[in-house]
Amino acid sequence: MKVAYVIGGLPFGGVESWLLDLARHVSKTSDFECRVFNVSGTGVKMPEYISSGVDVVCAGNSLDSIATHRIDTVLRLRSQLVEYAPDIIHTLHFSGDYCGRLASIGLGVPVVTHLRNIKCERKLRRRLANKLLSFFTDMYLSVSRAVADMVADDHNIAKRPSRVIYNAVDPQKLAVEPHDLTAMYGVSGRIVVGVGRYVGQKNFDLLLRALRLVLDEGHDISVVLVGEGGERPHLERLIRELSLEGHAVLTGYRQDVPRFLRASYALAMPSDFEGLPITHLEAMFCGLPAIVSRHVPSLEIAREASLVCKRSPESIAQCIIRLLEDEKLHSTLSNTGSRIASEHTMDLYIKTLKGIYDELASRGKEI
Template structure:
């Protein structure tokens, strides 16, 4: 943000920044002053949820006149037409395996360690379950070592960073968002659009989207025990899975279509370039 603000000021061109989440849990005054200072050089700060907008205005002191909320949107058709059979074959997952997956950076704030602990707690009760991480990050070595220590190396797949996310989501039987902090995550919307049973921590804008037991399941952050119990419920309850699979795409279609997001960004760009 610092370099972009300076370059925009020097070149006299509009500068826009989009904040997708609180990428840090550090709330020290220095962090807030840094953001407030660099925001002076922005023409617009786009927040992807009302919660992030309030945090920027109230906690960081960014002028509300510069903040605009534009909700994320996804390509629903592509996600619903994707075929996951190739990925299941790639990781040697049979029809009997229940694939639990997460898509995102393997960093502390995303909670991949919480998901692994939850999976370990329920793995004995669900022998058919497999856990798939899609993404890369600094926690990857720790997750690999922890899975080995738990005797789960043959049931935990670290697929790395991938470009075929629609196909991977299509292959999953359940999607988990275990984050400690979020705004409005694309991966969550994509999994919902794909009709997957979704379990997520109740952070950021997510509780405004997910209604527990209807179009998804909510758990408290930093709670592997609760997540483990919810995973078992989703695995064992066909009715719950079918209810979520039906209702989740409907709310994405109504409120989080990619075309709506594109139109709002285009309108913002037009307003700043006149």
């Protein structure tokens, strides 16, 4: 079986990391083969894909390539799909969903559209495109029940089959030694790690303000934010304003996130919205309790391994202090998280995914 993964681009993010883990894993098995179609042809993770031996084809060569009016990109992608002759087309990102489904019309190949975030599109033309393209979708996959609810409301007017398949961790990827973060960055005390793009949605500014409150209570603790993004200047300014030098670090984009998780005491994710963050699963596998907002849908499977905070510095700080002052609580959450994560491994995930592909291939294209 051949699967074409159509994705808008390969920047730093959870979707791109999931696809890389999946493609690496598939290359070592005989479950199916795959090729990644990068619609824009861009992304900081492209070299990782190439160095990992993942088969990647680019339909475009810039972010302009994925504008909704760029029918030339759709036609180029269609030609590439015809050449590859996949049994399944699996789309990701708005641009991958949009271009992939348009390019699939008339090919007779079942299309899986995979939604990974509860955020609704703000642009009317995008929302209309999502609804209309549901008629060229054979199955929706969602990473959580919360995402599935959004799909039902904002996408699936054609009433196509819809399934929830939770994200998974790759144990081999996480079998690493921890970084010495004190030697690398000069931080001290327990480490609370945040992982993701530096964007407003992640509320890393609230985490830094919470750090100031915890330090003022006399605890020795540091926050390490692993990622990159447009909010960096704001976060750097906040570190200076709150006198957090030596206790707060912005690492920039890193390929070795598991080594940061292994070196940390807890994960913080006070986000405004998510889908089902792979980082949360990976942190649990590494034995880290998580402090998350109620808007993080991984609570569907990880509530017993997490503390739920409000999106305020005071609430985040209270959760951090609870973990610091109650080692038994930390241990209980850690052990529970490790158990939960062990039930969501890439091996089990691929078996479920392959079953879905087999079902669609045997059933054939809807229209």
